Amino acid sequence: MSRMPLPYNPKVLELFRNPKNLGKMEDATIVAVAGNPACGDMITFYLKISDQDIIEKASFESYGCAANIATASIVTEMIKGMKLEDAWNITWKSVAEAVGGLPSIKFHCGILAVGALKRAIRAYYRNKGLFPNWLPGELSFEEKQALEEEELARILSKRMRTEE
Amino acid sequence: MIENVKELLKAHEGLKHEVYLDLENSSVVPKEVIDAMMPYYNQRAYGNPTLTHKPGWEAFETIMESTQKTATFLGCKSLEEINFTPGETEANNLALMGTAFSMKDKGKKIVISEVEPINVLHVTELLQKYGFKTAKIPVDKEGFINLEKLGEAIDKETVLVSLSAVNHEIGTVQPIKEAVEIVKDKNAGTIFHTDASDAYGKISFNVKNLGVDLATISSYKILGPRGIGALYVREGINVERILEGQIGTQKLWPGIENTPLIVGFVKASELAFQNFENNVSRMQRLRDRLLDGIFERVSDVRLNGSKGGKRVPDNASVSFLKCEGEALTIELSLTGVYVSSGSACTRRILQPSHVLVALGRNFEEAHGSILMKVTRYHTEEDIDYVIDVIPSAVERIRGITGSTGVE
Numbered sequence: 266m267s268r269m270p271l272p273y274n275p276k277v278l279e280l281f282r283n284p285k286n287l288g289k290m291e292d293a294t295i296v297a298v299a300g301n302p303a304c305g306d307m308i309t310f311y312l313k314i315s316d317q318d319i320i321e322k323a324s325f326e327s328y329g330c331a332a333n334i335a336t337a338s339i340v341t342e343m344i345k346g347m348k349l350e351d352a353w354n355i356t357w358k359s360v361a362e363a364v365g366g367l368p369s370i371k372f373h374c375g376i377l378a379v380g381a382l383k384r385a386i387r388a389y390y391r392n393k394g395l396f397p398n399w400l401p402g403e404l405s406f407e408e409k410q411a412l413e414e415e416e417l418a419r420i421l422s423k424r425m426r427t428e429e
Numbered sequence: 430m431i432e433n434v435k436e437l438l439k440a441h442e443g444l445k446h447e448v449y450l451d452l453e454n455s456s457v458v459p460k461e462v463i464d465a466m467m468p469y470y471n472q473r474a475y476g477n478p479t480l481t482h483k484p485g486w487e488a489f490e491t492i493m494e495s496t497q498k499t500a501t502f503l504g505c506k507s508l509e510e511i512n513f514t515p516g517e518t519e520a521n522n523l524a525l526m527g528t529a530f531s532m533k534d535k536g537k538k539i540v541i542s543e544v545e546p547i548n549v550l551h552v553t554e555l556l557q558k559y560g561f562k563t564a565k566i567p568v569d570k571e572g573f574i575n576l577e578k579l580g581e582a583i584d585k586e587t588v589l590v591s592l593s594a595v596n597h598e599i600g601t602v603q604p605i606k607e608a609v610e611i612v613k614d615k616n617a618g619t620i621f622h623t624d625a626s627d628a629y630g631k632i633s634f635n636v637k638n639l640g641v642d643l644a645t646i647s648s649y650k651i652l653g654p655r656g657i658g659a660l661y662v663r664e665g666i667n668v669e670r671i672l673e674g675q676i677g678t679q680k681l682w683p684g685i686e687n688t689p690l691i692v693g694f695v696k697a698s699e700l701a702f703q704n705f706e707n708n709v710s711r712m713q714r715l716r717d718r719l720l721d722g723i724f725e726r727v728s729d730v731r732l733n734g735s736k737g738g739k740r741v742p743d744n745a746s747v748s749f750l751k752c753e754g755e756a757l758t759i760e761l762s763l764t765g766v767y768v769s770s771g772s773a774c775t776r777r778i779l780q781p782s783h784v785l786v787a788l789g790r791n792f793e794e795a796h797g798s799i800l801m802k803v804t805r806y807h808t809e810e811d812i813d814y815v816i817d818v819i820p821s822a823v824e825r826i827r828g829i830t831g832s833t834g835v836e
Binding site for chain 1: 432433436751753759772781792796832833
């Protein structure tokens with residue numbers, strides 16, 4: 266339970282203070298969530314996707330720290346106007362780079378944001394009953410990490426309940 | 430990294446009002462204390478107190494007088510019972526390890542509570558590697574230790590009990606006198622240590638009346654300089670040194686005595702204890718004004734700890750639901766209000782404050798916790814400023830949360 270200094274860079278601070286594309290989207294084609302409030306880290310993405318599989322609009326909500334807010338916000342900026350196939354290729358490292366770098370203990374924020382994005386893309390095709398050949402059957406690194414964090418949250422919550 | 434910090438600091442430029450409420454993690458040292466310390470760096474008593482020259486004898490005189498004053502404030506029998514250490518972390522390490530070393534042939538069990546500070550918790554974990562076992566006593570929803578469970582935990586193997594007199598995070602005042610009686614009744618040989626860092630100078634605290642064997646006090650927690658604390662060791666109790674080196678006036682802590690810091694610590698004590706009643710009621714009034722203001726203006730807030738007389742007068746710990754704590758500390762910092770959070774995001778691992786979790790608080794309450802402590806130096810204007818900025822800061826962060834996390 267040690268603490269580390271968190272010298273967030275100006276880009277993270279700016280996105281924290283003035284997040285882009287914040288808020289629920291009523292006409293979203295797909296909504297995807299990653300993380301768990303138990304870990305203090307949760308992201309919701311709302312995507313409006315065209316018939317040509319292009320992301321027309323993207324917005325987010327986040328229960329989390331400044332890095333969580335900044336990475337979620339930058340992802341919505343990065344994917345706007347993108348084809349889903351191209352959005353799939355976004356990695357957590359490119360997200361971390363886009364926010365000007367993250368302190369190492371905040372890497373998981375970038376990972377969670379990309380995990381949520383990849384879940385959204387999968388869910389979109391699943392709903393349509395499609396399986397494009399570029400979409401791997403196996404979970405990506407970010408999706409696996411998101412699952413792992415959610416599993417940790419479940420274990421923590423369960424441990425708490427049994428202790429009560 | 431350093432460039433980032435410079436930018437972060439630049440974002441704070443032009444603040445009209447600043448209020449430091451993060452007294453749990455460091456203090457602002459009042460001018461009177463600094464003024465008292467300064468001459469001891471280069472004008473007098475700058476010698477080593479164990480040496481045979483005037484600056485050395487001056488240092489010896491200063492340290493002995495400082496020890497005498499500290500002994501009086503704590504209610505000790507003799508000067509020998511006070512050992513200055515470089516802080517509460519060191520005093521707690523000395524108390525736990527030093528007792529474990531001296532008692533290792535009598536038993537291997539150490540009893541603490543679930544809400545002890547990290548510098549107690551982690552020392553017991555370290556001692557586990559050397560064959561000691563730890564039992565953790567649970568607390569109730571307000572943070573009071575379960576005295577019945579405490580009694581059950583004490584056996585003939587129990588060499589040490591360590592329970593904070595006042596919880597550092599939620600301000601709950603523990604029934605230490607009763608706890609000592611219960612422990613000594615079960616095993617008269619068990620050493621009782623209390624970390625009194627959050628009690629000393631804030632509630633009436635007297636080692637003789639309480640019957641404790643060891644007690645930790647800390648300078649910065651009473652607005653003295655950082656880097657100095659003390660361990661009270663009752664006459665006849667054997668605590669072994671955990672560091673070796675040149676032993677001077679402090680028989681349990683080697684190295685050259687830091688006379689200016691000792692002077693600053695004692696000055697801070699004097700300021701806390703002169704007009705003690707007034708100081709306490711002032712802190713309490715400001716703290717209540719702060720809490721009342723928050724509860725009046727913000728919805729979905731929970732108080733952490735106990736209400737009323739069993740809460741230390743300076744502590745205001747609250748949890749804002751649907752509002753992540755680290756994000757809130759940054760938002761508040763940008764308005765000049767400095768607080769800390771028990772959120773996991775301020776820590777290396779994803780677990781929030783163990784103290785709040787031990788109270789049975791859910792994770793959302795722990796992640797949304799904000800810890801504030803007031804001092805007698807705060808003004809009503811300071812508190813009103815904080816009450817003014819908190820609602821909009823919480824509202825903005827809740828706006829980012831939106832419906833995320835709603836089950």
